[in-house]
Amino acid sequence: MSAADADITDPNAKGADTTPPPLRRGPWTTLAVRPAYANPWIEVAEHDVLDPSGRPGLYGIVSPRHLAIGVLPIFADATTVLVGQYRYALDEYSWEMPEGGGQKGVAPQESAARELAEETGFEAVGWAALQRIHLSNSISDEVAINFLAWDLRQLRGGPTPETTEADLVSARVPFVSVLERVLAGDITDSLTASMVLLVEVLRGRGGLPAPVALALR
């Protein structure tokens, strides 16, 4: 409810106590916010705003319920694990690093370890959160955190994918082959592309954790 609405419904109400004043977001002003849509994975909120030029308008924000998490495991033999699955939203098959959604109250590394175990059957001793990116910042507040993982050990029991991932397969492939597939445009997942390119740049500059630098030397 905007301040103006409160005045109309009851001019004598203690408006200052019950109606939040317009909020500032940098040069934007938020007049009102209402939930507009929700499903188990996303919420959409509609914000009545004044834009940076002062004009009234609408801003719709998609908020995923989970944090996007990616893990690039690097083995001592310079390989990594890609997972292949049919991406329903794209209607395309996609090869990617292990990825999934992290619950917002759970430490991102814990979610990353869970995804790595479920999708590849490996656990890692070495972990580094290398990248935090906003995936689509004009329409969404979605954040992705990408981890590098090393010192990998095979879990008894192997991969345990969710039922929606019953088609998921994993493949051990040289890091350099994954890089080539990113450069060829054959891997299109933004988290994977960004993370593989980051690791390659850090490799060239001596910016990787020592065991990963040794593996990829």
Next chain:
Amino acid sequence: MSAADADITDPNAKGADTTPPPLRRGPWTTLAVRPAYANPWIEVAEHDVLDPSGRPGLYGIVSPRHLAIGVLPIFADATTVLVGQYRYALDEYSWEMPEGGGQKGVAPQESAARELAEETGFEAVGWAALQRIHLSNSISDEVAINFLAWDLRQLRGGPTPETTEADLVSARVPFVSVLERVLAGDITDSLTASMVLLVEVLRGRGGLPAPVALALR
């Protein structure tokens, strides 16, 4: 409408003629699709599906109405242009390469040239579409296309931002400084991070167009 609904309403109707059969998307089956939400920037569709294990479920897909477009201009003096603006959806200030939404019927390079002109006041003679990525492929079908632009000429009139971009500023900065800011995690926009890292990898491998390679040598 699903096949089951058609049978209940009129068992003698020519169901086969009017009700689409279940569609396959790889190992998924689409039973029904309905529009669930729309605003001027996105649509959300809810799909009744059978997942790859055969279980019934719901899949919500966010479809942006525009193509995400990024442009990394590289000047002969090894600089680029960053644009700074307050990103309302994040409630954060963000420095990024010039970006915007391309209409789906318009050639992506045309949209990229428009964004470059509007946000920086430059036009480019040299263009290459370097990257096509899916930004958030578990919940959205959003595609981004990132262009490299070179042989840049200042337009009379300068930048002409939209009113929602009234706070937008641009700054000419060395490419290497932008790379450092990506590596420091200070630039979080996924399109910019991915594109800057790609250009740095291609620079090291001799994979850039000659005028850009010369500028960044």
